[in-house]
Amino acid sequence: MIKQVPYTIKVTCFLLLLFICPATSALAQDVTELVKKVKAKLDQVNDYTATGKMKTDVAFIKAPVGSIKVFYRKPNLFRLQRNGGISVLPKGGVSVNIGNMIVSDGFTALDAGTGMIGKSKARIIKLLPEGDNNDVILSTLYIDEVNLLILKSVTTTRENGTYEMEMYYGKFASFGLPDKVSFSFNTKDYKLPKGITMEFDDTDAAVKDKMKGKKGRVEITYTAYEINKGIAAAFFK
Amino acid sequence: MWTHLQIELYKIFRRPRTYLAFAAITALIAVIQVGLFMDGKEYTEFVMADFEGSFSVDGKILNGYFICYVILQLLLVHVPLLIALIAADMISGEANMGTLRVLLTKPQSRTAIVLAKFLASVVYTLLLLIWIAVLGLFVSMWVFGTDDMFLMKSSYVVIVKESDVFWRYAGAFCFAALSMVTVAALGFFLSFFAENSIGPIVATMSVIIVATILSTMNIPIFNTIKPFLFTTHMITWKEFFDFKVNDANEAIIGSIQNPDKIIRSALVLVAHIIAFVGAAVLVFRKKDILS
Numbered sequence: 001m002i003k004q005v006p007y008t009i010k011v012t013c014f015l016l017l018l019f020i021c022p023a024t025s026a027l028a029q030d031v032t033e034l035v036k037k038v039k040a041k042l043d044q045v046n047d048y049t050a051t052g053k054m055k056t057d058v059a060f061i062k063a064p065v066g067s068i069k070v071f072y073r074k075p076n077l078f079r080l081q082r083n084g085g086i087s088v089l090p091k092g093g094v095s096v097n098i099g100n101m102i103v104s105d106g107f108t109a110l111d112a113g114t115g116m117i118g119k120s121k122a123r124i125i126k127l128l129p130e131g132d133n134n135d136v137i138l139s140t141l142y143i144d145e146v147n148l149l150i151l152k153s154v155t156t157t158r159e160n161g162t163y164e165m166e167m168y169y170g171k172f173a174s175f176g177l178p179d180k181v182s183f184s185f186n187t188k189d190y191k192l193p194k195g196i197t198m199e200f201d202d203t204d205a206a207v208k209d210k211m212k213g214k215k216g217r218v219e220i221t222y223t224a225y226e227i228n229k230g231i232a233a234a235f236f237k
Numbered sequence: 238m239w240t241h242l243q244i245e246l247y248k249i250f251r252r253p254r255t256y257l258a259f260a261a262i263t264a265l266i267a268v269i270q271v272g273l274f275m276d277g278k279e280y281t282e283f284v285m286a287d288f289e290g291s292f293s294v295d296g297k298i299l300n301g302y303f304i305c306y307v308i309l310q311l312l313l314v315h316v317p318l319l320i321a322l323i324a325a326d327m328i329s330g331e332a333n334m335g336t337l338r339v340l341l342t343k344p345q346s347r348t349a350i351v352l353a354k355f356l357a358s359v360v361y362t363l364l365l366l367i368w369i370a371v372l373g374l375f376v377s378m379w380v381f382g383t384d385d386m387f388l389m390k391s392s393y394v395v396i397v398k399e400s401d402v403f404w405r406y407a408g409a410f411c412f413a414a415l416s417m418v419t420v421a422a423l424g425f426f427l428s429f430f431a432e433n434s435i436g437p438i439v440a441t442m443s444v445i446i447v448a449t450i451l452s453t454m455n456i457p458i459f460n461t462i463k464p465f466l467f468t469t470h471m472i473t474w475k476e477f478f479d480f481k482v483n484d485a486n487e488a489i490i491g492s493i494q495n496p497d498k499i500i501r502s503a504l505v506l507v508a509h510i511i512a513f514v515g516a517a518v519l520v521f522r523k524k525d526i527l528s
Contacts, residue, residue, distance in 0.1 A: 057486040060393040062479070064385075064401070064488040086296030086385040086396050091289075187291065 031125045032109040034143060041148045042176045047073040049226045050177075054080075056088050058187055058216040063088060068220065077236040090185045090216060091160065106130035117142050117151040117166070135159055149176060161186050172225050180221045187216040238349045245357030249323060255361065258319035259368055265315070266372040269308050270380060273299065284389055294387070301378030302386040302402050306478065308373040313413060313471070317420040317445050318438075319365065324358040324424035325437035328521070332432040338526050351518050358421045366414050374406055388478055395479055401490050409474040412503065416471040419506045420445065422513035423467075429520045467509045470502035 050070045056063045067083040080089070112124040122142035129136055135157045142152040149169055156162045163185040167178035249255055273280060277299040285294070331337040340350065386397040397405065423444060427437040448468040451459050463469045479494040493499065 055485075055487060059486070061396070062393060062482055062486075062488055063396040064398040064490060080295075082295060084384070085399060086294060086298060086387050088292050088294050088394075088396070091291055091293050 031111045031123070034123060034145060034148075035107075035109050035125060035127065035141070038141075038143055038148050038150060038176070043074070045072075045074070045175050045177065046228050047071075047231045048177065049229065049231065050222045051224050052220050052222040054082075054087060055219045055221075056217075057219065058088075060187070061088060061216075070220070070222075071231055071235065073231050073233060073236065077233060079236050089218060090163070090183075090187075112140065115142060117144075120144050120151055122151050147173060149173060172222075172227075175225075175227055177225055177227070178222070180219065183218045183220075185216050185218075238345070238353050241343075241345060241350065241353035242356050242360075245327075245354050246360060249357055249361050252323075254322055258322060258365060261319060262312070262316070262365065262368055263372060265312060266308055266369070266376075269311065270304065270377060273304055273307070274380065277304075288389065288394065296387070297382060297384040298387045299381060300384040300386070301374070301381040302383060302397075302399075302406070303388075304377040304381050305374040305406065306386070306388065308369070308377070309409070309413065309474070312369060312373070313416070313474070314449075316365065316369070316417060318442055320358075320362050320417055320420050321424040321438045321441040321445075323361050324421040325428045325441045326434040327354045327358055327425055328428040329431045329434050329437050330428075333434060341526055347522050348518050351514075351521050355422070355425050355514055355517070358425055359418050362417045362421045363414055366410060366417060370406075370410050374410075386478065390479070396488075397478060397480065398488070398490060401480075404491075405477040408477040408499075412474040412477065412499065415503055415506045415510075416467075416474070419467050419471070419509045419513075422510045422517075426513040426517045426520075429517055429524065465505070467506055470505045473499055473502035476502075 048071075050072075052068055052070065053065050054068045055065045064085075066085045066087055068087065069081045069083060071077075071079040071081070080087070107130060108128045110126040110128070112126050115122055115124050121144075123145050125141045125143060127139040127141060129139075136155055137158060138156045140154040141150055143149070144151050147169075149167070151167060153165045154162065155165075163183060166182045166184075168180040168182075169177075170179035172179065281298050282289070285298075288294075328337070331340060341347065343350070383399055383402075385399050386395075386402050388395045388397070420441070424437060424441040427440045427444075428434075431437050431440075445468060448466045452463055452466050452469040476495050476499050477493060481489045481492040481494055483489060
């Protein structure tokens with residue numbers, strides 16, 4: 001026998017839906033507005049040239065800290081140039097660049113609450129690109145609502161896995177440009193046949209263990225920015 | 238002994254086979270350099286295929302420092318043969334020509350004669366290595382230019398800063414010299430047991446081949462003898478191209494990952510040299526010279 005739902009419960013549910021739906025919609029509008037504000041802040045920068053130091057921290061890569069020069073032009077032209085030496089970057093164009101953390105156009109923003117990034121309170125927003133052809137599947141932004149700064153982003157891509165960016169701000173916070181960017185990504189285990197390397201003694205087990213299962217990280221510490229001085233698009237080709 | 242050393246050097250350098258070794262080294266290095274100059278990109282793509290799946294590398298990987306590393310890696314396996322050609326002929330060659338007895342008529346102790354002959358083969362060995370350094374390192378630097386050194390090891394990748402490379406080569410060549418002098422000492426020792434050169438040369442190479450196979454095979458039964466084989470320690474020159482990192486995984490410029498390993502290997506090689514030359518002196522002092 002089917003039990004009838006009491007009339008009072010039905011009314012209560014209806015009333016709840018009546019109030020919750022607009023509230024959710026209002027929140028979605030709020031976070032969309034917040035993302036737009038952050039984007040507007042970043043849009044002040046048409047182009048920049050920055051100098052800094054890049055550190056590659058991957059368990060199976062021993063590399064020295066290198067000097068780099070970074071060039072950016074709106075909307076998504078990015079070039080990282082080393083000042084001599086060999087540089088290693090994770091594949092998939094980690095254009096270690098704040099501009100492409102926010103999908104340029106067509107996204108749905110969802111509020112995912114708040115959290116703490118270091119000592120700063122951040123609004124957590126999930127961005128879902130609307131187009132099917134976008135490499136980014138999901139992007140989670142941690143935004144400092146007061147200063148309109150992206151403190152952290154977690155981006156899941158179709159081709160290049162998931163990567164995280166953490167930003168630390170200082171002198172150029174008014175332009176939304178970080179003093180330091182830490183880019184984390186998953187690494188596959190690396191192994192090359194001993195026949196190629198012609199190394200026949202085994203690597204210490206302790207060293208091998210240290211190299212397994214760690215996340216890779218690229219840290220760029222910017223020492224100076226030159227903003228809106230104009231860079232030709234041809235430079236990025 | 239100095240005079241005797243000069244005579245021995247004169248004997249070595251008036252033999253055509255001495256220059257054959259230098260010509261062979263020149264040809265081998267030229268082949269590697271021309272090959273890498275023409276198709277180096279494909280070689281690096283092949284070696285880095287696994288790595289480049291996840292990372293993009295920007296910079297001049299195929300530079301003089303990298304080329305020299307490839308040359309050393311390939312050549313130091315074959316140079317022992319060229320060293321054996323001279324070192325294993327030092328006594329057996331004299332015996333073959335019937336000049337050993339004449340040599341011993343000189344007013345010098347047998348020990349002094351043995352040491353002078355050994356030092357002459359050491360000088361030859363060092364000159365051969367200097368020639369490798371000139372062609373392999375300096376010519377490669379001139380042809381391919383310089384940059385950071387990108388090395389792929391079995392379990393990790395090392396990028397040595399350009400300014401931090403040269404002294405490592407100096408150390409690596411010194412260590413390679415020690416390895417090759419050990420080979421010279423072995424050939425020299427074996428040359429006391431034959432009256433023609435072929436036997437000691439082939440014996441020297443046979444010992445090196447067998448010992449190298451034992452050193453490279455990862456079979457537990459051989460692992461106990463590996464530390465005592467000089468061939469195990471001959472490749473320790475590579476340790477100069479690995480550095481320490483701090484807790485933040487930052488390279489410590491000017492450091493070596495395993496300095497103890499280099500010292501230990503150097504001591505093992507020195508012990509082999511002393512043992513071979515000491516045994517050679519003992520054998521020669523008691524030997525009844527009939528040729």
